[in-house]
Amino acid sequence: MASWLSRLLAVLLVTGAVAGCGGAEPAPATLTRYYDIGELITAVSAQQRVDETARFTLRGELTGAQDARLRFTGAGEVRISDADVELAFTQVVTQSGADPQETGFVVLPDAVYLRMPADGGNDDRPWVRVDPSSTDPADQQMIALANQLTERADLTVTLARYADATLISDATDDVIGGDPAVRYTIVTDLARAAATTADPALREQLEQQVRSGLDRITSTLWVDAAHRPLRSAARQELPGIGTLVVTSSYRDWGQAATIAPPPEDQVR
Helix, strand or coil: CCHHHHHHHHHCCCCCCCCCCCCCCCCCCCCCCCCCHHHHHHHHHHHHHHHCEEEEEEEEEEECCCCCEEEEEEEEEEEECCCCEEEEEEEEEEECCCCCEEEEEEEECCEEEEECCCCCCCCCCCEEEECCCCCCHHHHHHHHHHHHHHHHHCHHHHHHHCHHHEEEEEEEEEEECCEEEEEEEEEEEHHHHHHHCCCHHHHHHHHHHHHCCCCEEEEEEEEECCCCEEEEEEEEEECCCEEEEEEEEEECCCCCCCCCCCCHHHEC
16 A cells, blocks of 8 residues: 555544543433634643543545545554653454455554564564654654544644634534434535644644635534543545545543554564
8 A cells, every 4th residue: 555545544533533432420311512723722621631432433435536445444443641651452344356455553651563464474473563653764754643543533733723723613412322412513614724833834734725625624523411522524635546435433432552562572
């Protein structure tokens, strides 16, 4: 799979896409609707730091102009705290005319691990370890990818980053998997996001998207009465690439999660 596509899938892994079913405490019966993105971020962030852990699943499809189709599914666990975000994630990508490829990530405070697709050469030691303090360019690329994954696993980080350019255009009562929820339609103005970000690299990326014809991103987020995200769905036109559709779900908020390094004899 081309490197740009690998980065794309990782970057869009959990872009406003989280969901949860259940948790440490039963959800209250009364739903609260938020019409200010800052208030929604505050409420969700506070509950995430109470629950700390969750399991999540992901499915999506990228369809190109030439009927090229790429599907991806993934599952993992996340642990969110004020200090950092830990993550274990496995993803399977299926592309037209090619065998499915499975990759894995484990992100811990002191190391990042990547499980490469089977290639017949390193199948007995499929994991690569990178020290976050490494200055090697290849390692730095992997660390950046891991940072993108963990940042987007914490929904509030992405929402807060673009809060000045994001609004809630609708908030409606709904039911997800039998649980009452509020369905939020969230719109981010990419031109305004570019104008307000302090990160030069991110600004250039956003400006490039705007120049290519992508002016806003709209997604749907379901949040339960305890302010736990339940589901997210997004459909995005990527100029020159195709149409990306992503749906994500989280469950088991507040329940035990196992996020640990791979066995040493599988790491090279």
